[in-house]
Amino acid sequence: MKRVALLGMPNTGKSTLFNRLTGSHAKVGNWPGLTVELLNARLIVGDQVVRLVDLPGIYDLNGFSDDERVVTNFLDTQETDLILFVLNTSQYERQLNLLSQVMVKGIPVLLVMNMVDEASAMGITVDVRALSEKLGQPVHLLSAKYGQGMERLLPAIRQVISTCPVNTKTLSLGEIEHAFQTSINVPAQASHALTEKLDAVLLHPIFGLPIFFAVMLLLFEGVFAIGKPLQDSMAWLLNALRTHALDPLCAGLPLMLQGLLLDGLYNGLGTVASFVPLIVLFFLFMGMVEDTGYLSRAAFLMDALMSKFGLDGRSFVMLLMGFGCNVPALMGTRVIRSKGLRYLTMLTIPFSMCSARMQVFVFFIAALFTTEQAPWVLFSLYVMSILMAIFTSLIFKRQYVNNDAFVLEMPPYRFPTLRQMAITSQQEVKHFLNRATRFIVIGVVMIWILTNFPQGISPGSTGTWAGQMGELLQPLLQPIGINAELTIALLFGFIAKEIVIGSLAIIYGQEGSALVHAITEHITWIQAYSFMLFVLIYTPCVSTIATIRNETKSLKFTALSLVWPLCSAWLISFVFYQTATYLQMHLFD
Template sequence: MTHCNSSNPSDKNTTAGIKQIAVLGMPNTGKSTFFNRFTGANASVGNWPGITVDLMMAKIKIDDQEVQVVDLPGIYDLRGFSEDEAVVRRFFEITPIHLVIIILNATQIDRQISLALQVKHLQLSAVLLLNMADEAPKFGVSIDHDKASEHLGMPVVPISAKYGQGYSQAYKTIQEELAKGNEPFSVGKVEDNFAPEQQIALEMETLLQNAVHTSTEVKKNLTSRLDKILLHPVLGLPIFFGAMYLIFQFIYMLGTPLQDYLGNALTWFKDNALEPVLAGFSYQGVWGKFFHDFLINGIYEGIGTVATFLPMIFLFFICMAILEDSGYLSRSAYLMDALMERLGLDGRSFVMSLMGFGCNVPAIMGLRVMRSPALRLLSMLVIPFSLCSARLNVFIFMTTAIFTPQQATKVLFSLYIFSFTAAILTAILFQNKYPNQEPFLLELPPYRFPTFKHMIMRAWREVMHFMVWSRRFIIFGVVVIWFCNNFPTNVLPASPQTISGMIGQFTQPILQPLGINPQLAVALIFGFVAKEIVLGGLAVIYSTQNDAGLAKAISQQIDWVQAYSFMLFTLLYVPCISTITVIKTESKSAKFAWITVVWSVGLAWITSFIFYQSARALGF
């Protein structure tokens, strides 16, 4: 153990007077839930000196003392070989720590207590929080926290991070540990502080014998009863895909009227507030009318069209929060692991693909938990085919505009099936180039229903992330498309003589065989920057006055075959610039990033071509 000194590379993050707390735990133990409750809304992602990945951190005040709290990656073992385990070791080696908060699952204490014992031998000041303590009795687990504390040499507090039970005591214990005024320590070379494995095993056995009682006559609980059905080798997957189909039905049933209300509200605001304020520009000559059209039909209509679909996204993420926090998402990884293994992937790749339904960027960054570089690369090729929320906007609009409500649900579900099919095909073709030998380990948490507050907050954060992340792209896209649509000024807007018209006509030899007309082609081209631009761009290109007008204009110009071909191409073609940038950063290879671009564009063109030409040949 080495005392911190001014030469430590992380000193710029440990300025005088600021204490450091590290939050450590295994995956799926509620570590992030505790971190969010402990730090409130102050958390942000940032770079840590000497660490190769960004970490979640927040500054809070405890007893008028400023404290920096760092949420470390979830790990199973400090001795492990994954990148996350290396990051945690590196953090302890370079960072002076005042306190480590260890989060473990009380229902699985027999498999998790070894991590606390490893921290004990690092001689760091620590507090152990046994999360899900309210569920332990249901699994026949009884823990003597005083005896456990005596064995570990650190305070042990039972909590429920989800419901807040025991949180006050945990906070008070953390206060008391910080108030002791212990000097911060970094551990030097972590490996030098490892106790022999036999010693850890002996200490763990002694602790479990003296402080933990596990009943051998546990009644079948809800988790075991549900798993018999939901993890059934034959029925499991059909149940999963059936559940996803019902989710889409729910989103359409409740989201469509909410979308209409929001669209009507935006139209009312434009007619009764925006138009009267900007009406004066219409009488200021050509440039006045030009500016009026730019603000109304360019900026407002482009952004407003995207905004009307926020209720759909909100409902989608509420459903995803239920799947994830209930424990069913982990089980979907278990169900899919056998298939994924044949494709050179594993269940985690499937879970990350599901996370990509929100945004491909964090899903790709989440691949850091995989030890195998080949597995990470193959997963990076697969994840961009996940139907992200930006694409979801486009598909919900197109299906609503072209199809009946009963057809729309089936069409959207078919696009999700296509996304899985594209991912499977990609894995089959590339698995020999990126072979994986890493074993798959997965803890299945007990079933639990997420709190109403957590579901709403999760959905709200995702919607705000979508708006904050995408607004710059949407504004950029609709402005550029509007200018392309209205220049030169001496021709009709959106005519073949405008810049957008010329761009659209230029693409026709490539896209016309797919049934994609010049207007749709322009939206696709700018969609390379960000898929959020596609829908706003269409609103600008068709110069509509409201969302209903855009839907009517498109439905009059294209049929369902063209619409579906367009959606297929949008689903599969090149990911947005942000995704490509993250792929390049995470893979550390510009060549690999180009492979993802070329493959996705090629697959999109071939798939749309086969569908469109086949449909036309069959007389549709």
């Protein structure tokens, strides 16, 4: 099978092109260094099938970052029939050095000049035939974002791999630069005028950060304003399904099996499913902000502050990636050359409010806070996650020293297409549901067993196995306001945070609005916020720990990533719970 590799600098639209060609849902983000795994898919080209590999975005084949080594090793060890070199047409100058390094490899190259929509808007024109003749390589113009020119790309690929050309023409960097300069017309006034105007405001040294946090607050406002009615509708639908369909259907089954299927599996999974609309909206809105290029600006804005704590703007980018899932964010640290900075960044990423934690927070916030209060409560947890990352880096920056300069390309602002937004939200929800299938089903069954055995004991009572576990840990967790029921949820949350809400549905024997009512009867808003703080900070899930161990190959560092968050979570929750309880008793009663 022929092998075709996608290669280019970060932020040239490689992943977007990969999605266009294969229909795959590779993660698309408008900042450098996002693709860190060798994504690949089969692609039908004419009468044959080829394997398309999406290589990490890099700046230099002679560099020393993990991504650069991955690309170099791939090209040196894997037989490659064609390289699709993806280049940003409107910013081609700084990409030519990498192109010259690739051409020296002697592998056939098809130069894909992407983002021609932006180039055209700036008045930039390309003489494709002249450029191709001067380079001795085929050249193709397209816009992967809008699909412009895509219909001609597959025939171009087919022609190259069918003729099996031998790349014998080696050009110096100067010759390549001359070929572009004489084949591309760039008007003197060509510029990203909108980007420059927006950056004058959004990158303002004083107002830039307040604007960023205001944008995030508005994002949370939108999630709850639109998502809460959708969540209520989903909960009503699931409750009606059980009442009118599942209960009668299971009426003839043994009581124990009924309990497992309805009170266990259905209640647990149904409660999680009711929050999918909010999760979809969160990632849809977050994806819009991400794809515009604004998060790269956030990294730039935060760099000066992060550097005071031993981190840099790249670390902040990885923290933001962690809001989707900690695992790919941890893998994304491979683009950081400095081992000390990489380890310090990996230590801070698990404090990011990932989608699994988001589900827990949305549930408790919706249950115990008003619609007006909800965005502010969620925003406070968002800020706390960043503060914990900063505090952690402050504590450990002398142990993990950064000796690498911060370099981040600023892409122009781009409004994402509906297709991009749909792919972003679909990918995140798919990932969420895959984890739900993998972890929640097993988790809720285990929790149902623990809350219903030994037989003869009232389900969910202190006499059950789960109740005994909760009571055993009460001396440790009671000072932070976490009762026995919440304790059980925390224990299973170590496996996957997605299990937390499902476990509460089983422990209380309720789902939907009934579960919300049961929660509000048993805990106060102070207990709920203390619990959310603990969930935000405490030990990461099993997948995150496994990734840390795999990326660092260090048992000592993995142990640190377990113990430090757990101790920090207890201390912070203790301070909040005791302080809030004291103030409520002495100032508000």
